[in-house]
Amino acid sequence: MNAQQTLIALWTIVVREIRRFMRIWPQTLLPPSITMAMYFLIFGNLIGSRVGEMDGFDYIDYIVPGLIMMSVITNSYSNVASSFFGNKFQRSVEELIVSPMQGWTILTGFIAGGAARGLLVGLIVTLVSMFFTRLEVVHPLLTCLVVVLTATLFSIGGFINALMANKFDDISIVPIFVLTPLTYLGGVFYSIHTLPEFWQHVSLLNPILYMVNTFRFGILGVSDIAVGWALVAIVGFNVLFFAVALRMLNRGKGIRH
Amino acid sequence: MAAPALSIRGLTKVYANHHQALKGIDLEVADGDFFALLGPNGAGKSTTLGIICSLVNKTAGKVEIFGIDIDRDFSKAKYALGVVPQEFNFNQFEKVEDIVLAQAGYYGIPLRRAKPRARQLLEDLGLADKRDTPARMLSGGMKRRLMIARALIHQPRLLILDEPTAGVDIELRRSMWEYMQRINREEGTTIILTTHYLEEAESLCRNIAIINRGEIVENTSMRALLGQLDVETFVLDLAAPLESVPEIEGFAVARLDPSQLSLSVSRGQRINDAFAALTAQGIEVVSMRNRANRLEELFVALVEDKQGGKGGIR
Numbered sequence: 001m002n003a004q005q006t007l008i009a010l011w012t013i014v015v016r017e018i019r020r021f022m023r024i025w026p027q028t029l030l031p032p033s034i035t036m037a038m039y040f041l042i043f044g045n046l047i048g049s050r051v052g053e054m055d056g057f058d059y060i061d062y063i064v065p066g067l068i069m070m071s072v073i074t075n076s077y078s079n080v081a082s083s084f085f086g087n088k089f090q091r092s093v094e095e096l097i098v099s100p101m102q103g104w105t106i107l108t109g110f111i112a113g114g115a116a117r118g119l120l121v122g123l124i125v126t127l128v129s130m131f132f133t134r135l136e137v138v139h140p141l142l143t144c145l146v147v148v149l150t151a152t153l154f155s156i157g158g159f160i161n162a163l164m165a166n167k168f169d170d171i172s173i174v175p176i177f178v179l180t181p182l183t184y185l186g187g188v189f190y191s192i193h194t195l196p197e198f199w200q201h202v203s204l205l206n207p208i209l210y211m212v213n214t215f216r217f218g219i220l221g222v223s224d225i226a227v228g229w230a231l232v233a234i235v236g237f238n239v240l241f242f243a244v245a246l247r248m249l250n251r252g253k254g255i256r257h
Numbered sequence: 258m259a260a261p262a263l264s265i266r267g268l269t270k271v272y273a274n275h276h277q278a279l280k281g282i283d284l285e286v287a288d289g290d291f292f293a294l295l296g297p298n299g300a301g302k303s304t305t306l307g308i309i310c311s312l313v314n315k316t317a318g319k320v321e322i323f324g325i326d327i328d329r330d331f332s333k334a335k336y337a338l339g340v341v342p343q344e345f346n347f348n349q350f351e352k353v354e355d356i357v358l359a360q361a362g363y364y365g366i367p368l369r370r371a372k373p374r375a376r377q378l379l380e381d382l383g384l385a386d387k388r389d390t391p392a393r394m395l396s397g398g399m400k401r402r403l404m405i406a407r408a409l410i411h412q413p414r415l416l417i418l419d420e421p422t423a424g425v426d427i428e429l430r431r432s433m434w435e436y437m438q439r440i441n442r443e444e445g446t447t448i449i450l451t452t453h454y455l456e457e458a459e460s461l462c463r464n465i466a467i468i469n470r471g472e473i474v475e476n477t478s479m480r481a482l483l484g485q486l487d488v489e490t491f492v493l494d495l496a497a498p499l500e501s502v503p504e505i506e507g508f509a510v511a512r513l514d515p516s517q518l519s520l521s522v523s524r525g526q527r528i529n530d531a532f533a534a535l536t537a538q539g540i541e542v543v544s545m546r547n548r549a550n551r552l553e554e555l556f557v558a559l560v561e562d563k564q565g566g567k568g569g570i571r
């Protein structure tokens with residue numbers, strides 16, 4: 001395939017992915033908006049007013065960046081996991097395999113689709129948060145960069161999950177038992193400085209902590225960790241996971257006999 | 258000489274459960290051919306076709322499509338190939354036209370060129386009024402035609418169909434045959450199909466291979482194969498029931514039921530002689546037909562041969 005053909009193929013996948021989550025918006029876009037509105041209302045307004053300040057910010061202002069990030073993570077991941085696994089389940093993944101597309105085109109298409117949903121949900125959640133508070137973004141460029149890289153990283157994760165999954169249960173295990181706990185413990189709701197020293201160190205092993213904090217730094221200008229290194233790590237994870245996913249795809253893991 | 262549409266050498270497949278589905282098969286299909294790959298259930302037909310279109314990883318061997326090694330330049334090989342698999346493999350929730358157009362996109366065909374072609378294909382295959390219907394709402398025969406439209410969207414030179422007419426009614430089957438014959442004749446598309454309807458293979462295909470338990474047991478032209486038939490068996494319907502089996506000099510005769518006889522005619526014998534004998538005995542025959550389709554007789558013989566049964570050909 002030449003460059004133009006590859007671009008058309010890539011675009012086809014992206015459009016198809018976006019169409020999919022738009023078609024089933026009551027399952028993909030609506031629930032996170034409602035859940036997050038609840039979080040803002042309960043933790044931000046009702047409980048938050050009693051919590052007082054966190055790192056010098058109103059509690060609601062402190063958790064909004066974390067909750068946006070949490071929506072981006074879960075939605076990017078589950079979009080690719082369920083879409084690609086659905087393609088496997090319905091065998092329509094064969095449409096991709098028989099075509100002349102290279103593995104990286106397929107992978108990039110699905111990542112872009114997953115990131116599109118993650119970012120769209122992130123945007124919706126941001127809009128919802130405006131009913132509760134007004135945030136100024138301190139470092140807009142960094143904020144955009146880190147949210148995009150997080151969306152792509154978890155899209156790749158969802159892709160790997162879908163390749164390895166044999167049944168629908170297999171694509172809900174990781175979100176429930178890995179992503180959700182890591183996100184909750186990843187500094188969405190609190191600064192790790194509020195933890196005993198031992199747990200602060202344990203928290204530093206959690207990759208999601210770095211993304212949430214870098215994103216929060218972009219918006220509020222405060223972070224528990226060194227933002228520069230966090231950014232390097234996020235880029236590194238993207239590269240590593242992309243390579244792993246591509247290798248699995250090219251070997252036909254989970255999709256070819 | 259032009260490269261053959263398909264060339265397979267020493268193709269072996271061992272599945273993960275250690276089942277050896279293909280035991281080193283060789284096969285060649287000429288450019289422009291209409292070719293049948295036949296064999297009983299589980300013989301390895303779908304496995305072979307799956308390897309050609311890279312849905313199945315091969316264990317050993319070499320596959321070339323128009324001289325292009327699929328391991329060397331898989332992208333180029335795939336442009337030449339269109340596939341209609343045995344099982345439905347499209348997204349049930351998507352609309353018919355969207356499925357065909359998405360496939361065009363995967364081949365890098367711009368929408369402005371894909372759209373008229375998709376329309377034409379859906380029209381030709383009788384799906385024009387189903388364009389905006391979600392695939393799950395199609396009947397089985399329509400789903401199969403949708404897969405044919407999808408396989409042809411990038412104008413492949415080689416079209417592979419795995420049991421395209423399974424579950425398709427007679428009238429539709431005939432129109433599908435005509436369609437395939439037309440693209441074979443007018444566009445020069447090479448066609449390879451598998452089917453369990455042997456009369457279909459006999460009337461459509463010029464060349465044929467029979468595969469059994471992962472081995473090619475016959476690979477020749479349809480004419481040559483049918484020419485191998487030594488004995489043809491006919492069923493005769495009688496005007497009146499018979500008490501006993503009549504004897505006809507030189508012919509094997511058996512009574513299927515009181516008013517039906519089976520008559521085996523060997524190469525070189527004249528059916529006239531048999532009828533003369535029947536007439537002489539006052540037996541009136543009202544109709545006659547082949548006991549089985551001619552290809553079917555050969556097929557059964559070939560497949561049984563390998564399984565230690567008795568064969569009916571030289």
Ligand SMILES: Nc1ncnc2c1ncn2[C@@H]1O[C@H](COP(=O)(O)OP(=O)(O)OP(=O)(O)O)[C@@H](O)[C@H]1O
Pocket residue numbers: 257272273274276277278296297298299300301302303304305343
């Ligand atoms: N994924 C698989 N894992 C293990 N064995 C398989 C797999 N797919 C097919 N087989 C085995 O390989 C053999 C060949 O199967 P194949 O599907 O190629 O047969 P076929 O000739 O297409 O049969 P049919 O006419 O029933 O479609 C069979 O014994 C089958 O059980």
Ligand SMILES: [Mg+2]
Pocket residue numbers: 302303304343419
């Ligand atoms: Mg089969």
